[in-house]
Amino acid sequence: MSKLFLFLKQTSGFATKGILRNNCKMSKSAVIILAEGAEEMEFTIAADVLRRAGINVTVAGLNGNEPVKCSRNVVIVPDKSLDQAVEEKYDVVVLPGGLGGSNAMCESKAVGELLRAQETSGGIIAAICAAPTVLAKHGIATGKTLTSYPAMKAQLVDNYTYVEDKNVVQDGNLITSRGPGTAFEFALKLSELLVSKEKAQEVAKGMLLTHN
Amino acid sequence: MSKLFLFLKQTSGFATKGILRNNCKMSKSAVIILAEGAEEMEFTIAADVLRRAGINVTVAGLNGNEPVKCSRNVVIVPDKSLDQAVEEKYDVVVLPGGLGGSNAMCESKAVGELLRAQETSGGIIAAICAAPTVLAKHGIATGKTLTSYPAMKAQLVDNYTYVEDKNVVQDGNLITSRGPGTAFEFALKLSELLVSKEKAQEVAKGMLLTHN
Ligand SMILES: [Cu+]
Numbered sequence: 001m002s003k004l005f006l007f008l009k010q011t012s013g014f015a016t017k018g019i020l021r022n023n024c025k026m027s028k029s030a031v032i033i034l035a036e037g038a039e040e041m042e043f044t045i046a047a048d049v050l051r052r053a054g055i056n057v058t059v060a061g062l063n064g065n066e067p068v069k070c071s072r073n074v075v076i077v078p079d080k081s082l083d084q085a086v087e088e089k090y091d092v093v094v095l096p097g098g099l100g101g102s103n104a105m106c107e108s109k110a111v112g113e114l115l116r117a118q119e120t121s122g123g124i125i126a127a128i129c130a131a132p133t134v135l136a137k138h139g140i141a142t143g144k145t146l147t148s149y150p151a152m153k154a155q156l157v158d159n160y161t162y163v164e165d166k167n168v169v170q171d172g173n174l175i176t177s178r179g180p181g182t183a184f185e186f187a188l189k190l191s192e193l194l195v196s197k198e199k200a201q202e203v204a205k206g207m208l209l210t211h212n
Numbered sequence: 213m214s215k216l217f218l219f220l221k222q223t224s225g226f227a228t229k230g231i232l233r234n235n236c237k238m239s240k241s242a243v244i245i246l247a248e249g250a251e252e253m254e255f256t257i258a259a260d261v262l263r264r265a266g267i268n269v270t271v272a273g274l275n276g277n278e279p280v281k282c283s284r285n286v287v288i289v290p291d292k293s294l295d296q297a298v299e300e301k302y303d304v305v306v307l308p309g310g311l312g313g314s315n316a317m318c319e320s321k322a323v324g325e326l327l328r329a330q331e332t333s334g335g336i337i338a339a340i341c342a343a344p345t346v347l348a349k350h351g352i353a354t355g356k357t358l359t360s361y362p363a364m365k366a367q368l369v370d371n372y373t374y375v376e377d378k379n380v381v382q383d384g385n386l387i388t389s390r391g392p393g394t395a396f397e398f399a400l401k402l403s404e405l406l407v408s409k410e411k412a413q414e415v416a417k418g419m420l421l422t423h424n
Contacts, residue, residue, distance in 0.1 A: 040256050040260055041257050041260050044252050044253050044256040045253050047252075047284065048286060048392075051284040052284065067279070072259065074256055074259050074271070074288065075288065075289035076286060076288055076289070149420075179419055179420040180260075180419040181420035184393065207391055207392040208390055208393035209392075
């Protein structure tokens with residue numbers, strides 16, 4: 001039995017967690033909300049890239065754990081329902097775009113509660129394409145700087161500082177991006193924040209992309 | 213009842229199909245084979261982009277119509293089984309990458325038969341990432357020029373002219389590409405070939421990409 005393990009056994013549970021977290025030994029966690037009408041490329045790129053980076057990803061079905069029909073009829077099975085998923089805490093809550101999916105998340109009380117809890121605890125919130133409108137609807141990150149799919153700008157300019165010349169925008173714990181064509185950069189930025197720049201670059205290279 | 217409809221009713225079934233096909237009124241069709249261990253981004257980008265281009269896409273599960281676990285544990289439900297899907301003809305047969313998925317397609321007699329029939333009829337065959345090895349295994353398009361994920365080069369150089377400085381390679385009816393980071397270009401190229409350059413450019417723009 002290693003000395004480190006013995007040392008950890010001797011510390012309290014709380015201290016153990018603290019030590020592991022500070023040394024980045026515990027893998028980071030993400031929950032991605034999957035709703036009917038989600039943009040399947042934005043969803044899949046986020047899930048796949050974060051898993052390539054070693055992040056523990058939970059795919060949470062907005063309305064349960066049944067298969068979800070996405071915006072272009074790709075059918076994806078969630079890992080669990082959002083109701084089950086919210087029993088744990090996550091380093092990042094990811095909202096994929098797609099008009100139907102975003103509208104469903106706008107109407108969901110559970111999504112509003114999850115986002116408020118994430119904001120209060122200082123966790124990362126990430127939204128791409130149409131999904132920044134979900135933040136607006138639930139009063140999250142008001143006043144911060146963000147971007148979105150161009151067509152959603154009008155719904156966001158009143159409550160946020162809107163940026164349109166960047167593919168991924170970070171304002172503290174808020175990460176936003178613009179559409180399918182910026183989804184790799186969005187997921188790589190999250191990988192950088194949760195793991196490291198080196199890891200994001202390694203993952204990018206494996207996909208034949210670059211990450212600066 | 214429109215004059216066009218009356219006219220069509222008066223022609224024979226065969227002639228009707230010919231007229232519609234020549235005028236590009238019938239939408240083009242694609243079958244994408246989905247096997248355990250497929251790269252979910254390469255699969256999803258192909259399905260989504262081709263559907264955005266108005267192409268009729270069938271997702272065919274290699275081993276039936278049950279949910280398929282992809283390479284990074286995203287679970288996708290096929291539209292039908294490959295056995296059912298091969299009862300129809302398609303303008304393009306698309307093979308996504310992912311090592312597990314490609315190996316499964318290499319071992320599949322049904323995939324070999326579908327590819328040989330597609331080659332014989334002059335239809336388009338498209339493969340990305342690890343999937344060009346499926347062509348090699350089944351003796352398809354031997355001698356043609358292609359590309360693949362860099363790690364698969366050694367398995368392809370003996371039977372093909374291998375290109376590594378292009379993201380998408382066309383040699384007649386064979387279209388190949390390199391990995392997740394080239395999947396949008398791959399799908400846009402197929403959209404261009406099946407529909408038109410203008411349509412591919414329109415689809416690219418909607419995703420915040422460009423297609424030249
Ligand atoms: Cu691959």
